[in-house]
Amino acid sequence: MKKEDEMLDEYDFSHGVRGKYAAKYHEGVNIVKIDADVNEVFPDAKSVNEALRTLMRLMEKSPKSA
Secondary structure (H helix, E strand, C coil), X not given: CCHHHCCCXXXXXXXXXCCCCHHHHHHCCXXXXXXXXXXXXXXXXXXXXXXXXXXXXXXXXXXXXX
């Protein structure tokens, strides 16, 4: 392993909690990568979810295509 790949001395994990998110991860994870241009308009999960829920409502109201 190269020297630059090793952990640096200034990294402090003394207050870390082992397995903090393990249970949540085990339940299931759904991660989606957002492109940079979309991220500029929707910078966080709340705004993305809001936009998608609005789209879902609009889709429910529009007539189904044949």
